[in-house]
Amino acid sequence: MDNAKRAKVLIQAMPYIKKWTGETIVVKYGGNAMINDKLKSAVMNDLVLMQLVGINVVLVHGGGPEINAMLNAVGKESKFENGMRVTDGETIDIVQMVLAGKVNKSLVQLLESHGGKALGLCGLDGRLLMADKLVAGAADLGYVGEIREVNPAPLKLVLDDGYIPIVATVAGGYDGNVYNINADLAAAQIAAKLGAKKLILMTDIRGLLRDVNDENSLISVVNVSEVPMLKRDGIIKGGMIPKIDCCVEAVRNGVSRAHIIDGRIEHSIILELFSDEGIGTMFY
Numbered sequence: 001m002d003n004a005k006r007a008k009v010l011i012q013a014m015p016y017i018k019k020w021t022g023e024t025i026v027v028k029y030g031g032n033a034m035i036n037d038k039l040k041s042a043v044m045n046d047l048v049l050m051q052l053v054g055i056n057v058v059l060v061h062g063g064g065p066e067i068n069a070m071l072n073a074v075g076k077e078s079k080f081e082n083g084m085r086v087t088d089g090e091t092i093d094i095v096q097m098v099l100a101g102k103v104n105k106s107l108v109q110l111l112e113s114h115g116g117k118a119l120g121l122c123g124l125d126g127r128l129l130m131a132d133k134l135v136a137g138a139a140d141l142g143y144v145g146e147i148r149e150v151n152p153a154p155l156k157l158v159l160d161d162g163y164i165p166i167v168a169t170v171a172g173g174y175d176g177n178v179y180n181i182n183a184d185l186a187a188a189q190i191a192a193k194l195g196a197k198k199l200i201l202m203t204d205i206r207g208l209l210r211d212v213n214d215e216n217s218l219i220s221v222v223n224v225s226e227v228p229m230l231k232r233d234g235i236i237k238g239g240m241i242p243k244i245d246c247c248v249e250a251v252r253n254g255v256s257r258a259h260i261i262d263g264r265i266e267h268s269i270i271l272e273l274f275s276d277e278g279i280g281t282m283f284y
Contacts, residue, residue: 013274020273021054023197024159028187029061029107031204033263040110043202046269047164048116056159059111059118059166060190062183063103070098081139083239087180092143092170095180099168100124107166119158122168124178126154129171129186131179145171145179147186150193188246192253199250200272201243202263207281208244210235222283224248247283258283 027047033039050057067085068078071094079086087095100122111118123129131145158165167190169181184201191199208230210217222230227248230236236244247258261268261280271279 016274017053024056024194025198026058026191026196028201031263033202042266044111044114048114057164060187063099066103067098070094087142087144096170104168117163119163120166123171127151128154131171143179147189150189152193184246188250191250191255197256199255199258201260206262207260224251
């Protein structure tokens with residue numbers, strides 16, 4: 001890139017930096033961007049840049065591949081019902097150990113190695129996430145929870161001290177148990193409770209496609225009122241339904257914009273935040 005192009009990029013970013021400085025943005029981190037080393041590094045650099053320009057960043061993560069690997073290591077089969085992990089007593093212990101331990105602390109270390117300031121939390125800390133057992137029809141998913149309360153106080157303390165809170169999605173139960181929580185749902189509810197300006201869900205697809213077999217059929221902008229029609233038309237279907245439902249819930253609960261972006265693209269977060277073109281699908 002020549003000097004003129006570099007200058008143009010920086011000038012284009014200026015109004016967006018001004019717009020987002022002092023605001024809260026929640027990023028749900030997952031998919032290929034969480035397992036590919038080059039993409040992981042790009043995400044960390046994006047988060048550090050956001051922090052440096054004064055954005056209050058909250059990072060929410062799952063860790064399905066790491067959980068699967070640990071279950072395999074102890075000889076336990078991973079079971080799913082309708083895309084949700086069946087979580088018995090032994091599995092929830094492993095989920096808590098992997099998510100709130102290994103994955104969470106590895107992300108804290110990685111972000112700090114890129115020059116950021118991070119502090120790891122999980123839903124058990126300060127009653128950040130409180131849940132009941134999820135009732136999903138006839139299927140008993142075990143220790144899978146449905147969030148009933150989000151306590152933003154721990155997150156605000158961490159943000160006020162200049163750190164990025166990195167949140168592992170296990171929750172405390174009113175019955176004293178620990179529950180596994182869907183990370184997209186947790187990110188949406190955290191964003192709403194914090195009054196975030198944006199919720200960003202990182203995925204392994206470009207966004208909402210009009211034709212799933214054509215990546216050039218991206219729908220860039222969706223009003224949440226259009227979602228029922230898009231479902232009836234079969235454009236929103238399968239695994240996209242719960243992700244888009246999270247975006248709709250966030251927007252209807254006060255988040256200005258929710259985005260599904262392609263985490264396979266390096267610096268996709270920065271491209272969304274600081275460029276005229278943006279990336280992925282925006283819900284408003």
